[in-house]
Amino acid sequence: MSLWRQLTYGLRGSMRRKARDREVADEVEQYFEEAAAAWRARGLTAEEAKRAARLESGSITTVREQVRSYGWENAVAAFFGDLRFAGRQLLKHPAFAVTAATTLALGIGANIAIFAVVESVLLAPLPYRDAGSISVLNTHWTDNGHTSRRVTGPDGADIRNQVRSFAAVSLYNGGNLGVELRDHSVYTVVTWADANFARVFSLEPVAGRLFNDSEANRAALVSEEFARDNFGNAQAALGQTLHVENEALEITGVLPRWFDFPARTQVWEAAPLNPESKSRTAFNYKAVARLRSGVTPEAAQAELNGISRQLETAYPTENRSKRLMVQPLQQALTGDARPTLLLLWATAGLILLIACVNVTHLQLVRSIEQRREIAIRKALGSSRWQVMRPVILEGLLVSLIGGTAGVLLASAAVRVLVAMAPGDLPRAGEIHLNGWVLGFTLGLSVLTALVAAALPALRAAKVDPADALKRDASRGMSRHGATSLREGLVIAEITATFVLATGAGLLLHTMANLISRSMGYETHRMLVVDADAPAHSLSDGLRTVRQFDQIFQNLAALPGVEHVAGIMGLPTGSYGSNGYYQTRGGLPVDPNHQASANFSVASSGYFQTMGIAVERGVDFGSKDTFESPFVAVISESLARQSFGDIDPIGKQIQCGLDSDKWMTVIGIVGDVRQDSPAEPPGPTLYMPMTQHPFYANQLHIVLRTNVKPLALMNAAQQTILEVNPLIALRFTTMDVMMDESMATERFRAVLISSFAGVGLLLAMLGVYGTMAYSVAQKKFEIGIRMALGAERGAILRSVVRQAARLACYGIVAGLMLSLALTRLVTSMLVGVRPMDPISLTGAASLILLTALCSAFAPGWKATHVDPMATLRAE
Amino acid sequence: MEQPNTDVIQGTLDMLILQTVSLEPMHGFGIARRVEQISRGVFKVNPGSLLTALQRLERAGWLDSDWYQTENSRRAKFYRLTRTGKKQLEMERADWARRASAIARLLNAEG
Numbered sequence: 001m002s003l004w005r006q007l008t009y010g011l012r013g014s015m016r017r018k019a020r021d022r023e024v025a026d027e028v029e030q031y032f033e034e035a036a037a038a039w040r041a042r043g044l045t046a047e048e049a050k051r052a053a054r055l056e057s058g059s060i061t062t063v064r065e066q067v068r069s070y071g072w073e074n075a076v077a078a079f080f081g082d083l084r085f086a087g088r089q090l091l092k093h094p095a096f097a098v099t100a101a102t103t104l105a106l107g108i109g110a111n112i113a114i115f116a117v118v119e120s121v122l123l124a125p126l127p128y129r130d131a132g133s134i135s136v137l138n139t140h141w142t143d144n145g146h147t148s149r150r151v152t153g154p155d156g157a158d159i160r161n162q163v164r165s166f167a168a169v170s171l172y173n174g175g176n177l178g179v180e181l182r183d184h185s186v187y188t189v190v191t192w193a194d195a196n197f198a199r200v201f202s203l204e205p206v207a208g209r210l211f212n213d214s215e216a217n218r219a220a221l222v223s224e225e226f227a228r229d230n231f232g233n234a235q236a237a238l239g240q241t242l243h244v245e246n247e248a249l250e251i252t253g254v255l256p257r258w259f260d261f262p263a264r265t266q267v268w269e270a271a272p273l274n275p276e277s278k279s280r281t282a283f284n285y286k287a288v289a290r291l292r293s294g295v296t297p298e299a300a301q302a303e304l305n306g307i308s309r310q311l312e313t314a315y316p317t318e319n320r321s322k323r324l325m326v327q328p329l330q331q332a333l334t335g336d337a338r339p340t341l342l343l344l345w346a347t348a349g350l351i352l353l354i355a356c357v358n359v360t361h362l363q364l365v366r367s368i369e370q371r372r373e374i375a376i377r378k379a380l381g382s383s384r385w386q387v388m389r390p391v392i393l394e395g396l397l398v399s400l401i402g403g404t405a406g407v408l409l410a411s412a413a414v415r416v417l418v419a420m421a422p423g424d425l426p427r428a429g430e431i432h433l434n435g436w437v438l439g440f441t442l443g444l445s446v447l448t449a450l451v452a453a454a455l456p457a458l459r460a461a462k463v464d465p466a467d468a469l470k471r472d473a474s475r476g477m478s479r480h481g482a483t484s485l486r487e488g489l490v491i492a493e494i495t496a497t498f499v500l501a502t503g504a505g506l507l508l509h510t511m512a513n514l515i516s517r518s519m520g521y522e523t524h525r526m527l528v529v530d531a532d533a534p535a536h537s538l539s540d541g542l543r544t545v546r547q548f549d550q551i552f553q554n555l556a557a558l559p560g561v562e563h564v565a566g567i568m569g570l571p572t573g574s575y576g577s578n579g580y581y582q583t584r585g586g587l588p589v590d591p592n593h594q595a596s597a598n599f600s601v602a603s604s605g606y607f608q609t610m611g612i613a614v615e616r617g618v619d620f621g622s623k624d625t626f627e628s629p630f631v632a633v634i635s636e637s638l639a640r641q642s643f644g645d646i647d648p649i650g651k652q653i654q655c656g657l658d659s660d661k662w663m664t665v666i667g668i669v670g671d672v673r674q675d676s677p678a679e680p681p682g683p684t685l686y687m688p689m690t691q692h693p694f695y696a697n698q699l700h701i702v703l704r705t706n707v708k709p710l711a712l713m714n715a716a717q718q719t720i721l722e723v724n725p726l727i728a729l730r731f732t733t734m735d736v737m738m739d740e741s742m743a744t745e746r747f748r749a750v751l752i753s754s755f756a757g758v759g760l761l762l763a764m765l766g767v768y769g770t771m772a773y774s775v776a777q778k779k780f781e782i783g784i785r786m787a788l789g790a791e792r793g794a795i796l797r798s799v800v801r802q803a804a805r806l807a808c809y810g811i812v813a814g815l816m817l818s819l820a821l822t823r824l825v826t827s828m829l830v831g832v833r834p835m836d837p838i839s840l841t842g843a844a845s846l847i848l849l850t851a852l853c854s855a856f857a858p859g860w861k862a863t864h865v866d867p868m869a870t871l872r873a874e
Numbered sequence: 875m876e877q878p879n880t881d882v883i884q885g886t887l888d889m890l891i892l893q894t895v896s897l898e899p900m901h902g903f904g905i906a907r908r909v910e911q912i913s914r915g916v917f918k919v920n921p922g923s924l925l926t927a928l929q930r931l932e933r934a935g936w937l938d939s940d941w942y943q944t945e946n947s948r949r950a951k952f953y954r955l956t957r958t959g960k961k962q963l964e965m966e967r968a969d970w971a972r973r974a975s976a977i978a979r980l981l982n983a984e985g
């Protein structure tokens with residue numbers, strides 16, 4: 001009731017302000033009249049009675065003001081009055097307003113963009129029901145500290161059967177594969193998952209039903225997108241047959257569009273709950289599990305530890321030091337992206353800090369101009385709070401404008417970010433600006449306002465009227481404290497910018513190293529075709545090898561093609577294998593540290609096509625067939641690693657890829673960097689396609705061209721499908737693959753550099769502002785110096801010297817800060833030491849140059865001070 | 875906007891106003907004079923505080939007001955007690971009695 005009256009009376013009061021004021025005035029007047037009448041009744045004259053009443057009760061005006069100002073609506077009105085005043089002040093100083101708002105828009109915009117990414121990728125829960133209880137299982141070795149994201153089949157099955165903490169455990173694996181449909185093939189990600197998979201994710205199909213365990217290797221689920229692209233819609237896909245590897249699968253259900261696990265999977269083939277692989281050393285599966293409700297990950301881990309120990313006792317060799325670990329799915333998915341994103345976030349924070357310092361500085365400059373006004377207001381009785389309020393409101397207004405502009409800027413920036421993000425950035429599709437992000441922006445804007453306005457507001461509150469009215473900086477009497485504060489801010493700004501520029505320098509240097517690195521093979525003018533031919537048996541495999549041979553010949557005949565070859569295990573490619581190998585006639589082997597290498601299966605002519613030098617011996621040839629003695633080619637580092645000074649040619653080598661036959665080494669080729677330029681060149685074991693038909697149906701066809709590679713795409717596709725229309729194809733170029741392999745490094749380098757650029761711009765504004773202000777302050781002094789005969793050069797030098805001094809302090813502080821911080825980015829650097837002299841000197845000289853440039857304009861202005869005009873201008 | 879009545883003077887002022895108005899509807903000066911007379915000049919009421927307090931009490935819903943002609947044939951704002959105001963007054967009286975007797979006991983014990 002009373003709250004309602006407060007509200008309605010207040011609203012009525014503020015709507016009918018005039019009527020209410022008159023009412024209050026009437027009431028007060030009537031009071032005084034009655035009071036006077038009472039005095040008259042005691043015998044005073046009318047005049048005396050009035051005076052007596054006033055003496056007793058104070059002035060009519062004071063009372064009226066006191067009564068009138070009662071009520072919440074008046075406090076609101078006062079607030080809006082101050083806000084209007086702040087707005088008018090900003091309009092009157094457009095240069096200040098625009099600079100400050102732009103500065104903040106940049107700072108806040110960068111933060112929103114990065115926060116949007118951080119929020120969507122790291123913070124937002126995964127889009128699965130009760131996603132917090134979905135976990136992945138890893139294998140960890142306590143003796144060497146190594147952790148694998150995979151588990152073996154039997155270990156996984158034991159966990160499913162024995163661990164009570166999990167409501168469901170599912171094993172899965174998969175990769176890029178060709179999927180045959182009735183009249184064409186599609187190249188996509190296929191996942192083999194057991195029937196528990198859908199239970200772990202609480203999946204419900206949008207059409208059809210889930211598969212059950214009895215349908216293993218006979219049923220599949222497809223994504224809504226896959227169904228639409230290949231069958232028209234979800235309903236039409238049901239009951240259709242597709243072939244994956246050697247199995248015919250019936251589509252039993254269609255999974256909803258939002259379900260994307262493992263990333264980009266389009267087909268989920270039913271795998272048996274009882275894993276096919278019986279080896280406890282073959283890490284063929286990944287595992288996901290759903291925690292039983294009420295069970296904490298810690299409790300599950302404790303139970304897993306017990307079972308791991310039991311398994312170690314039961315299988316002392318295979319499970320030695322092996323521990324199965326539970327990890328929340330979200331952490332497992334986003335763990336790799338975390339350092340990069342946090343680095344970016346920290347950088348964006350630094351930018352905002354610089355922006356704040358700039359705005360503080362601008363406001364400070366303005367508040368020094370306003371000293372007289374504030375002093376007068378204080379002399380007239382304004383309280384500290386009343387003096388501070390407009391300053392803070394002005395800051396708030398500026399940062400809200402900046403924040404709004406920042407949101408607009410960020411919504412564009414986010415789109416660029418997502419487009420530029422490395423392909424393996426998890427959850428990239430989910431990134432968008434949402435309520436959280438907008439809330440973050442609002443909070444950030446207000447915080448920024450408070451931080452930026454705090455110092456100027458406090459200084460305003462401290463203004464001593466008498467002191468301020470006496471002093472006047474434009475007369476050459478500047479207070480030392482004010483100057484050193486402003487200079488301190490500029491130095492802080494330069495320090496932060498230096499740190500940013502150093503970081504950018506280090507990452508750019510890394511990038512330059514990666515780009516200029518020799519991969520060990522040719523990357524230009526290389527068309528790459530991912531090809532997946534159906535092969536179900538040995539005879540299928542051998543036929544496929546022959547078909548590919550035919551395809552290579554036909555492709556080589558195309559105009560514009562120089563060389564053609566096929567390879568399983570192309571550097572930066574999606575197929576590949578690696579593992580241990582043994583040699584006969586090589587160096588003695590340490591049984592605890594078996595030698596390992598990348599395994600590649602190549603056609604003859606591969607080395608020539610890729611430009612990999614055959615150092616010794618020969619390439620594979622037509623005489624190396626499935627029936628002839630097995631042969632192999634090794635890379636230089638493999639030769640070094642296992643043969644040392646012994647000549648490897650003619651020695652024997654064996655690996656567990658698909659056959660345990662011993663192979664004779666017939667050649668040694670140059671090393672390549674297998675996964676990305678960031679990696680050192682490593683040992684590789686090459687085997688001929690003809691002798692490993694099971695690995696010869698999924699491969700990359702590489703074409704060295706003398707025209708633009710992608711121009712040959714259509715011709716190549718036609719040529720390949722002519723030989724076998726059921727081969728699933730995907731085209732790319734070696735350059736693109738290289739690019740993708742460096743996407744993370746590039747992402748970091750580009751972003752940090754743009755941040756450093758923004759920082760530099762802001763620092764420039766800061767230095768310019770300080771110098772311009774100090775020149776304006778010293779006009780009188782400069783006028784006198786010039787009147788006394790100072791040369792223009794000397795004046796200019798004094799201004800520029802001041803800027804250089806600030807920059808040097810900032811650089812020294814920045815250098816120290818960088819020394820402390822660069823350790824954090826060490827893991828992101830390739831071929832660059834954290835104390836890279838090039839980056840440091842580059843950053844330092846860039847900043848010095850920027851400072852000098854931005855000081856030059858005010859300095860030049862100073863030399864054009866007209867002594868007569870200044871001295872007269874009083 | 876409600877201010878806690880911890881301040882003794884203010885709390886007293888509210889109670890005195892409510893008590894005074896409970897007898898008959900009255901305008902601001904009438905209240906001031908009545909308080910002064912009955913307290914035999916111990917309480918002097920400042921018009922600023924009084925009229926502000928009246929606004930507050932009205933907004934709290936304890937008083938209603940109307941404009942009437944006075945005997946001096948001038949328009950004046952007359953305040954009267956509402957039903958909730960009456961309850962409030964009873965509460966404040968009881969509260970005051972409790973405090974006053976407690977203070978009296980303390981003072982007597984000390985003496």
